[in-house]
Structure formats: structure tokens, C-alpha cells
Amino acid sequence: MKTSISDIIxxxxxxxxxxxxxxxxxxxxxxxxxxxxxxxxADQLGISKAELVETISFYHFFSNKPLGKYHVYLNNSVTxxxxxxxxxxxxxxxxxxxxxxxxxxxxxxxxxxxxxxxxCDQEPAAIINGVIFKDLTxxxxxxxxxxxxxxxxxxxxxxxxxxxGNNSSDLVQAVVSNNIRLKGTVVWDQYSPGEGLxxxxxxxxxxxxxxxxxxxLRGRGGAGFPTGLKWEFCTKxxxxxxxxxxxxxxxxxxxxxxRVILTELPRLVFEGMAIAAYAVGAKSGVxxxxxxxxxxxxxxxxxxxxxxxxxxxxxxxxxxxxFDFDIRIQYGAGAYVxxxxxxxxxxxxxxxxxxxxxxxxxxxxxxxxxxxxxNNVETLAKVTKIMKKGSEWFLSLGTKESAGTKLMSxxxxxxxxxxxxxxxxxxxxxxxxxxxxxxxxxxQVGGPSGTLIGPNQLPRHLGYExxxxxxxxxxxxxxxxxxxxxxxxxxxxxxxxxxGSCSTCRNIPVLLKDKLQKILDGHGVVQDIDDLLDWSKPxxxxxxxLGHTAANPIxxxxxNFRHLYEKRVxxxxxxxxxFNLADSVRESCEAAGRPANI
Amino acid sequence: MSAKINFxxxxxxxxxxxxxxxxxxxxxxxxxxxxxxxxxxxKPKGSCRICTVKINGxxxxxxxxxxxxxxxxxxxxxxxxxxxxxxxxxxxxxxxxFCPACEKSGDCELQALAYRYKMMxxxxxxxxxxxxxxxxxxxxxxxxxxxILCKRCIRGxxxxxxxxxxxxxxRGKDSLVVVDRKLAAEMTMxxxxxxxxxxxxxxxxxxxxxxxxPIGERKYDNAPIGSDIENK
Ligand SMILES: Cc1cc2nc3c(=O)[nH]c(=O)nc-3n(C[C@H](O)[C@H](O)[C@H](O)COP(=O)(O)O)c2cc1C
Ligand code: SF4
Ligand code: SF4
Ligand code: FES
Numbered sequence: 001m002k003t004s005i006s007d008i009i010x011x012x013x014x015x016x017x018x019x020x021x022x023x024x025x026x027x028x029x030x031x032x033x034x035x036x037x038x039x040x041x042a043d044q045l046g047i048s049k050a051e052l053v054e055t056i057s058f059y060h061f062f063s064n065k066p067l068g069k070y071h072v073y074l075n076n077s078v079t080x081x082x083x084x085x086x087x088x089x090x091x092x093x094x095x096x097x098x099x100x101x102x103x104x105x106x107x108x109x110x111x112x113x114x115x116x117x118x119x120c121d122q123e124p125a126a127i128i129n130g131v132i133f134k135d136l137t138x139x140x141x142x143x144x145x146x147x148x149x150x151x152x153x154x155x156x157x158x159x160x161x162x163x164x165g166n167n168s169s170d171l172v173q174a175v176v177s178n179n180i181r182l183k184g185t186v187v188w189d190q191y192s193p194g195e196g197l198x199x200x201x202x203x204x205x206x207x208x209x210x211x212x213x214x215x216x217l218r219g220r221g222g223a224g225f226p227t228g229l230k231w232e233f234c235t236k237x238x239x240x241x242x243x244x245x246x247x248x249x250x251x252x253x254x255x256x257x258x259r260v261i262l263t264e265l266p267r268l269v270f271e272g273m274a275i276a277a278y279a280v281g282a283k284s285g286v287x288x289x290x291x292x293x294x295x296x297x298x299x300x301x302x303x304x305x306x307x308x309x310x311x312x313x314x315x316x317x318x319x320x321x322x323f324d325f326d327i328r329i330q331y332g333a334g335a336y337v338x339x340x341x342x343x344x345x346x347x348x349x350x351x352x353x354x355x356x357x358x359x360x361x362x363x364x365x366x367x368x369x370x371x372x373x374x375n376n377v378e379t380l381a382k383v384t385k386i387m388k389k390g391s392e393w394f395l396s397l398g399t400k401e402s403a404g405t406k407l408m409s410x411x412x413x414x415x416x417x418x419x420x421x422x423x424x425x426x427x428x429x430x431x432x433x434x435x436x437x438x439x440x441x442x443x444q445v446g447g448p449s450g451t452l453i454g455p456n457q458l459p460r461h462l463g464y465e466x467x468x469x470x471x472x473x474x475x476x477x478x479x480x481x482x483x484x485x486x487x488x489x490x491x492x493x494x495x496x497x498x499x500g501s502c503s504t505c506r507n508i509p510v511l512l513k514d515k516l517q518k519i520l521d522g523h524g525v526v527q528d529i530d531d532l533l534d535w536s537k538p539x540x541x542x543x544x545x546l547g548h549t550a551a552n553p554i555x556x557x558x559x560n561f562r563h564l565y566e567k568r569v570x571x572x573x574x575x576x577x578x579f580n581l582a583d584s585v586r587e588s589c590e591a592a593g594r595p596a597n598i
Numbered sequence: 599m600s601a602k603i604n605f606x607x608x609x610x611x612x613x614x615x616x617x618x619x620x621x622x623x624x625x626x627x628x629x630x631x632x633x634x635x636x637x638x639x640x641k642p643k644g645s646c647r648i649c650t651v652k653i654n655g656x657x658x659x660x661x662x663x664x665x666x667x668x669x670x671x672x673x674x675x676x677x678x679x680x681x682x683x684x685x686x687x688x689x690x691x692x693x694x695x696f697c698p699a700c701e702k703s704g705d706c707e708l709q710a711l712a713y714r715y716k717m718m719x720x721x722x723x724x725x726x727x728x729x730x731x732x733x734x735x736x737x738x739x740x741x742x743x744x745x746i747l748c749k750r751c752i753r754g755x756x757x758x759x760x761x762x763x764x765x766x767x768x769r770g771k772d773s774l775v776v777v778d779r780k781l782a783a784e785m786t787m788x789x790x791x792x793x794x795x796x797x798x799x800x801x802x803x804x805x806x807x808x809x810x811x812p813i814g815e816r817k818y819d820n821a822p823i824g825s826d827i828e829n830k
Contacts, residue, residue: 039780050765050778057767335769352766357644357662500747500766500773501645507688510771511722535722538681538688541650541657581718 003029005037009044016045017368019055019350023062024291024331032063058352058499060114060334061291068103068110070148073127074136077116077253078444078489079411079474080123084137088124091138095145109148115336115493116253117292120409120474121179121417129154130294132176166263171299177418178260181435184405184421185397186385187378193267194312196387200275201320208279209235212383215391216403221247221339221376222446222470223545227383230373233363234280237371244276244285244325245348245367245374249332249339251290252447253493254472257407258377260419262289262296265381266303267312270327272380274313275387276373277325285327286367288344291334300329336497340544341374342366343499354499355544378407378471398424402463410435412444412475422462429458431473439478442561447472448490449549452482452556482557483564484520490553491516498546504538505547511535512554524569533558603667607651608674616667620660621649624673630824631673632682632714634689634707634798635748636661643749648685648711650678679715686712687720694726694743695799701808702800704816708746709799710823735782737790738802745775745801754796755789757781763793775801 008025012018022041026033033056042049056062061073074080074089093099096109103110119125122134131154133144140159147157155173162168163177180188200208213228234242246269250258261269273285287300304327307313317323330348337343338353345367347353366372375383382404386394395403402424408431411417415436422431428443443458445451446469453460460466476486491513500506515532518524536551558565582596589596603616607629614623619642624631634646642661649660652672660673672678689708697703729742751764752775763781767774785793793802813819 046759048761048763048765048778048781050776050781051762053767053776054765058769352769357642357659359664495771498770500769500771501643503646503648503685503688503746506747506771506773507692510725511688514723531721535684538647538684541647541659541681543644543647543659 005029005040006044009041014044014046015350016047017350019045019052020330020333020347022350023056023059024333027062032066035064054352055350058335059291059332062333066103066107066110067112069108070128070154071110071112073112073114073117074100075115075117075119075123075125076113076489077120077123077493078486079120079254080125081485081489082412082480083123085124087138088136088141091141092145095142109145114292114334115496116251116255118250118256118259118290119176120254120256120411120472121419122177123411127292128157131155131158132174132295133158134175134177135160166299169299171302172263172296174295176259176263176295178263179418180260180264181410181416181418182420182422184407184423186394186405187261187265187268187381187407187421189385191265191268191385193271193307194310194318196384197271197274197278197312197318200278200387201318201323205235205279205281208275208387211391212279212386215386215394217379217382217386217394218402218464219376220378220382220406220470222252222449224464224468227375227379230363230375231276231279233361234371234373237364239370240281241370242280242282243367243370243372244273244280244282244327245341245344245372246270246273246285246287246327246377246380247339247341247344247374248287248289248293248377249336249344250293250377251336251339251497252449252470252472253490254411254444254447254474255409255470256411257409257419257471259293259296261377261381261407262293262300266300267307268381268384269377270303270307271312272375272383273327274307274317274325275383276375276380278317278323280371280373282373283324283326285325286330286348287327288330288332288338288348290332290338294331297329297331304329335499336493337499337544337546340546343544344374345372352499354501355546357543376470399461399463399465401465402468406462406469406471408462408469408471408473410473410475412473413437413440413477413480414475424463425461427459427461428453428467428473431462432458432475435475437475437477440475441478441480442476442482442486444472444474444476444486444490445469447474448493448553449545450552450556452486452553452560454560457560482561483516483568487553487557488513488516488520491550494546494550494553498550502542502547505542505550508535508539509550512551516554519565519568522568522570524565526566526569526571528569529558529562529565603665605665605667605669605671607671614665617664620651620653620663620665620671623665624660624671625827628828628830629673630827631660632711632824633661634711634746635750637750637754637796640750640753643753646685646689646746646748648682650681652678682711683715683717684721686715686717687722689746690717691720691722691724692727693746694729700744700800701803702744702797704811704813704819706800706818707798707823710818713818714823732777735777735779735785737785737787737805738777738782738793739805740775740777741801741803742774743801744799746799747773747775748798749775750796750798751775751793751802755793763789 042052100111124136125134160175217227218224335353338347342356343353362372408420495509498505586596612627644659644662732740
């Protein structure tokens with residue numbers, strides 16, 4: 001062992017709120033987090049061992065067992081399945097001689113499933129020892145397992161050119177492609193670092209907020225909350241110690257545009273954070289980024305370092321006395337729910353990524369109980385451009401209700417999957433033409449938490465007034481089995497990713513899945529379709545958006561594709577598998593002289 | 599926290615102090631809002647969702663929401679009561695609750711709520727999960743078959759340094775509330791009893807002691823849950 005465990009914990013000042021970093025470093029050092037050292041870690045941090053295990057056991061990428069010298073995390077999202085994941089998985093299992101979820105007897109290879117890794121435009125993809133491999137085929141798998149047996153380091157196993165843009169830079173060296181298909185006029189036009197920030201500091205902080213409000217910028221992370229208003233709320237909070245968080249968790253399956261922004265324009269995003277900091281008087285910021293994007297770490301650290309050198313971060317930024325602000329990078333460890341802003345804050349405080357009850361909202365009580373702004377990567381990138389070019393310009397793009405542009409992550413059955421920056425207002429029909437998609441059966445707008453729409457809804461347009469979205473669009477060809485390939489996969493995703501706090505979200509999706517399986521197996525009756533809708537209802541009273549939307553794949557597919565369900569249920573049979581208690585006891589209740597109101 | 603404010607629950611005019619949690623404010627006005635994960639004196643956690651009401655038309659948990667002047671609240675409505683009943687059913691089918699053999703029968707809040715909401719056979723299929731009974735600690739037994747994951751024990755039962763005896767493990771459907779072995783080894787009898795009392799169901803049981811009060815004479819055998827508030 002090069003570094004001792006206690007040195008690692010010391011490195012973070014024995015501070016339990018830095019537990020994520022501590023655990024990430026320990027796992028990096030030893031390869032896993034052995035149970036034997038839990039008590040030691042807990043004692044040094046002054047918490048109980050059980051509390052420590054709360055955090056460790058929450059995150060998908062933390063393990064208390066050796067993961068295998070080569071640990072393969074193969075993405076199991078819908079697009080991966082569509083692009084041939086099953087064969088890839090089988091080949092891995094055959095070649096390694098083990099099933100997924102296991103490590104080979106010699107400890108050489110571990111195979112694991114993992115939720116969407118943000119590569120839906122280049123599937124099937126996997127993360128092996130932190131390195132991304134994409135466009136996988138059975139042939140490649142055979143080759144790679146052979147290399148593993150020879151002991152080849154993973155980065156030498158890449159047999160593809162490094163990707164376009166900064167993916168090939170010395171600090172990234174990844175085979176990942178940006179696939180930027182359409183460079184829009186907001187994010188991708190000419191960027192000269194510092195211009196947006198210079199304009200901002202020439203104004204009063206309140207004027208900056210006013211300008212963002214005027215631009216009508218709304219959050220690009222999915223919920224669409226007005227950005228300027230969020231900042232204003234933050235300034236109204238009593239506490240003056242404030243924080244700026246950039247949400248780079250990007251866990252919604254089918255979304256990958258934030259990865260591309262952070263690969264190509266990290267400084268644009270960090271500058272947006274600095275502008276927010278100036279506007280609300282924050283001294284520190286955190287970029288919370290998903291574990292899957294670990295390969296971007298050096299690149300992002302370097303961007304921060306450059307900004308510090310140019311005095312766009314640090315002390316007396318851009319020569320303005322007293323404007324101090326700096327940013328640290330916080331990696332997650334595999335949990336979709338950590339993209340929810342309050343869960344993200346919990347995680348950055350070293351805890352389980354469980355959403356908080358609201359109120360209070362993060363703008364009042366966020367990170368360390370202080371007022372905190374959480375904004376999406378794309379939102380912050382746009383802030384910088386709005387400061388540079390003005391709210392008028394931004395308002396001139398898009399529709400009346402939805403100003404500006406949106407980065408769309410488009411994948412599935414189309415010729416040109418990738419990232420498109422388009423003005424709000426395009427119809428889905430336009431987009432399908434743009435990306436080369438034909439004979440389309442359905443489009444998933446906004447990822448699993450969004451809506452599955454059919455051909456009759458293609459005239460609908462993108463915009464908060466019609467189809468608002470975080471930007472994922474997944475296209476399904478006529479030949480796809482929507483219920484089996486899509487709805488089932490998405491429902492399983494929510495089961496896997498629920499934090500487990502709410503009685504509703506922890507239990508209902510499991511029941512829905514079983515019922516859907518029953519229908520897929522040909523045993524369903526009409527009542528089962530109605531049950532799916534009825535049983536979904538209490539999800540709406542869950543704590544966070546994950547629970548609220550966990551039945552969306554089922555509910556929106558019943559709304560828009562009910563015939564697919566009806567085709568599969570036993571229509572010719574009269575019997576119901578359910579049992580109607582009220583009906584059954586009506587007679588006896590009448591005899592007893594009371595209503596059968598059970 | 600002292601100014602009096604007015605609000606409405608199901609058409610009834612109510613008064614309370616600004617900022618009080620809605621379940622408590624309602625209670626002061628003789629209105630019962632069902633709770634399970636909430637416990638007097640503990641920071642609310644909003645995990646069971648059974649106290650959900652509609653405040654100005656939006657679903658919100660009453661245990662976590664401070665009351666403000668002019669709020670219009672729906673509580674005892676068909677829509678909400680149906681969802682509450684569904685939650686109770688969910689908690690029954692997702693564990694293994696064999697009431698007649700449970701030390702908490704009659705004192706159990708889940709059982710009492712099932713009666714209140716007239717649960718007969720749950721509409722959902724029983725999961726009959728395989729759960730273990732953790733009987734490895736000197737003072738308590740952790741009966742995983744009955745745990746409804748409300749986190750009361752985690753929030754409430756701590757040692758003098760503030761460390762929790764209980765903790766939440768894993769996530770989603772695999773969630774499990776476990777006991778810290780080292781702390782439990784030194785647990786006092788009083789702490790053990792406190793833990794058993796804080797648990798709304800029979801998932802924490804004090805060892806070598808039981809059936810002191812016969813079934814039929816226990817808390818909810820005497821008066822249905824909520825009736826103390828409603829009949830005040
Ligand atoms: C389950 C869940 C996951 C989320 N994941 C993300 C995410 O990965 N990235 C993101 O920016 N917002 C995500 N959000 C939305 C955030 O809670 C929050 O609204 C957003 O970061 C605010 O930034 P914005 O206003 O700039 O969009 C998620 C929300 C939920 C409920
Ligand atoms: S809705 Fe689901 S993910 Fe959100 S807090 Fe509740 S259990 Fe956790
Ligand atoms: S043991 Fe009891 S108090 Fe603790 S979480 Fe389970 S049901 Fe709640
Ligand atoms: S009592 Fe309010 S959520 Fe459980």
C-alpha cells in the first residue's frame with residue numbers, strides 16, 4: 001500500500017463531510033473498501049461504523065469486495081440493448097467463464113451491469129478500470145479478454161483512435177466521440193474566456209441578476225426553473241455564506257450533452273459559476289460530476305488551474321477587490337438520484353444521496369445549511385454567453401415562452417446520433433428529419449422520466465409550453481417491441497435507482513414491473529392494464545422527482561400505445577385474476593344488515 | 599414562532615403559531631392527520647408519505663411542512679385516504695407481518711392504521727421477501743420481517759457522542775435498517791426499551807421480556823389510532 005488509510009483521511013482533515021472523497025481515494029488505492037477497515041475509518045472520523053456503511057452501501061461503484069483486476073461495467077440502457085448489448089454481454093460471460101455480477105475465480109475479471117454511462121450515441125459501451133470503451137462487438141470482447149489474460153494495461157487495449165476535439169488531448173485520451181452534429185449560436189459560437197465575467201463585474205450584482213431574469217433563461221437540467229429568480233431567492237436568504245453548485249451528474253438515460261460541453265468548453269461553465277458567485281456573493285463553488293466521467297478529471301482540474309492563473313478564479317478576480325471565488329470538483333460514485341439537487345448536496349456532504357424534504361429549498365438552506373444555488377452545466381454555459389451578448393440577443397432566439405437554444409442529446413434508431421444545439425420551437429417531426437430517422441414508431445422525450453410519444457404527436461414542439469425537456473430524445477423504429485425493450489428497461493432503471501426512502505417509490509415500481517412481466521408473458525387480463533394506472537397513483541406523493549416520474553414509462557405508454565397492451569392481454573377470457581372482495585361479501589353483508597363498503 | 603395565524607383544513611377554520619409543523623398544528627385543532635415515520639421530538643423525515651395532504655392544491659407531507667397564514671389544506675378526502683390505504687397495503691405486502699405472533703400487536707401503529715383505513719386483503723400481491731432476524735445483539739432483536747424503514751430508530755436512538763445505534767443500508771428495494779454491532783454490545787436496558795418504544799412496529803424487540811400487557815388491553819385495543827386527537 002503506497003498511502004495509508006489514515007493518511008488519506010488526514011488529507012481531508014478527518015472531516016466526515018468529505019467522506020465521498022475519502023472513500024473514492026481508498027477505493028482507488030486498494031481497489032475496494034475492505035470491511036475490515038470500516039471500524040478504523042469510522043473511528044478516525046468519529047462516526048459509528050453503521051453510519052459509515054450507510055454511505056458506502058448507497059453508491060453503485062463502492063464495493064466491499066475485490067472487483068477483479070479488470071472490472072467491466074457494461075451499460076444496460078435501452079440504447080445499449082438496441083445496439084447489440086446482449087451479444088456483447090454473452091461473449092463477455094463465455095470468454096471470462098463467469099456470469100455478470102461475479103468475479104472470475106482467479107480474481108482477474110469482474111463483470112457488472114451499470115445504468116446509463118452517458119454514451120448513448122456510441123453504444124454498446126463499457127467502463128473498464130475507469131477507461132471508456134465504446135462501439136463494442138463480440139469480436140472486440142474476445143480480443144479484450146485475451147489481452148486481459150496477458151495482463152495488458154487497459155489504456156493499451158484501446159484499439160480505436162481517440163475521439164474528436166479534446167477527447168484526444170493529452171489530459172483526456174479517450175476514445176469517446178463528441179458527435180457534435182449541429183453547432184448552435186449560443187453555446188458553440190466564438191468563446192473568449194473572461195469576456196462574460198468582465199461584463200458582469202462592470203455591473204452591480206443586482207443588475208447581473210436582473211439581466212439573467214430579463215433573458216428568460218430557464219434551467220436546462222430538466223425542471224426549467226427560471227435561473228434569475230433562483231439567484232434572487234438566494235440573495236434574499238439571511239445567511240451570507242453562500243455556495244454555487246454546478247450539476248454535472250447527467251444521469252438521465254439518453255442524456256450526454258453535458259459531457260460534451262465539459263469536454264470542449266469547461267471554462268465556459270466555470271465562468272458561468274463565477275458570474276453566479278459574483279451575483280449572489282458566494283465564495284466557493286462545487287462541480288458535482290458523475291463517477292462515469294472520471295476520465296475527464298485531469299482535464300477539468302487543468303481548466304480550473306488555467307482560470308486561476310488568469311485570475312478568473314481565486315482572489316480579487318479580474319482585478320476586482322474583494323471578489324474571491326474558487327471551485328472544487330466533487331465526484332459522485334454511481335447514483336442517478338444524486339442529480340436531484342438536494343440529494344446532490346447531501347452527497348457532497350459525504351452522505352447517502354437521499355433527497356431532502358422541502359421546504360427548506362437549497363436557495364435557503366443548501367450545502368452545509370447555507371444558501372446554495374444548483375444549476376445545470378448547460379444553464380451555466382448559457383449564463384456566460386448571456387452576459388457577453390446581452391439578454392435581448394438571447395430573447396431573439398427560440399419561442400415567445402422559451403428563450404434561446406437547447407442542447408439535445410439524440411440517440412436510438414437514427415442515422416446521426418449525437419448532440420444538436422437547436423432553438424426551442426422545432427417540432428419532433430423536424431428533428432426526426434434532421435437526424436435521419438425513418439419509420440419511427442415512438443420517441444421518448446426527456447429520457448425515462450419524460451414521455452413516450454407516438455407518430456400522431458410528432459407535430460408537437462420542443463419548448464416549456466409544450467414539450468419541455470432536459471434534452472434527451474431517444475428514437476424507436478417500427479420494428480422495436482416497445483413494451484419489452486423500452487418500457488420494461490426504464491421501469492427496471494427506476495427500481496435500481498430509487499434511494500429507498502419513500503414507501504411509495506421503494507415498492508410500487510417493483511409491483512408494476514411484475515405486472516408488466518405478467519402481461520408480457522401472456523397471462524395478463526384487461527384489469528391488469530387498469531391496475532397499472534391505479535397502482536401508479538401514490539408515486540405522485542413521493543418526495544422527489546424520481547418517484548413522481550417512476551411510472552411515466554408505463555403510464556405514458558398506456559396513454560399513447562394502449563393497443564400494444566391490449567394486444568397482449570387475454571381478451572377472450574372473462575375471468576379476472578384479481579378478487580373483488582366487496583362483490584364477494586355483498587350477500588353476507590346484506591344479511592348482516594350493513595353496506596358492503598370495503 | 600409565536601404570532602397566531604389562520605388556516606383551513608377541509609373547510610374548518612384553524613389557528614396555530616406560524617411555522618409549526620402542520621401535523622402538530624392540526625392536532626392542536628382536533629384534526630388528525632395520520633403519521634407513521636413522524637415521532638414527537640425527532641426531526642421529521644418524510645419517508646412514509648402517509649401524512650400527505652394537499653396544501654393549496656399541491657401534495658405535501660404534513661409532518662415536514664411548516665404552517666403559514668392563509669393555507670388551505672385538504673386532509674380527509676377520498677383521494678388522499680385512498681392513497682394512504684395503498685401505502686398501508688404496500689407496507690404490509692413488502693414485509694412479513696404476522697400480527698398474532700408479534701409482541702407489538704395492539705401497540706403497533708401500522709396495524710392500527712390498517713384498521714382505521716379498513717384494510718382487508720391488500721390489493722397488491724404479497725412479496726413474501728426472505729428476511730433475516732438479527733438476534734446477535736445482547737439486548738435487542740432486530741426483526742427485519744417487520745421493519746417499515748421509517749428511520750425513527752436511526753434518528754432517535756443515539757449514544758452520548760451522538761452516534762447512531764441504527765443505520766440505513768443499501769438503497770431502493772434492498773434497503774435495510776441495521777444495528778451497529780459495537781454500540782449494541784454496550785447498549786443499556788433503558789436504551790433497548792427506548793428503541794423498542796420508538797419503533798412503530800415490532801421490528802425492535804427487547805430480549806427476554808414479553809407479553810407484559812395481554813393482547814386486548816394494549817394501546818390501540820383501548821382506543822383506535824387518532825381518536826385521542828379527534829375526541830379531545
Ligand atoms: C431524480 C432526478 C435526477 C436529476 N438529475 C439531474 C442531472 O443529472 N442534472 C441536472 O442538471 N439536473 C438534474 N435534476 C434536476 C435538479 O434537481 C435541478 O432541478 C437542476 O440541477 C437545477 O438546475 P437548472 O435550474 O439549471 O436546470 C434531477 C432531478 C431529479 C428529480
Ligand atoms: S421519490 Fe424515490 S428517489 Fe425520491 S426520495 Fe423518495 S424514495 Fe428516494
Ligand atoms: S426498526 Fe422500527 S423504527 Fe427502525 S426503521 Fe424499522 S420500523 Fe422504523
Ligand atoms: S409521517 Fe409524514 S411522511 Fe411519514
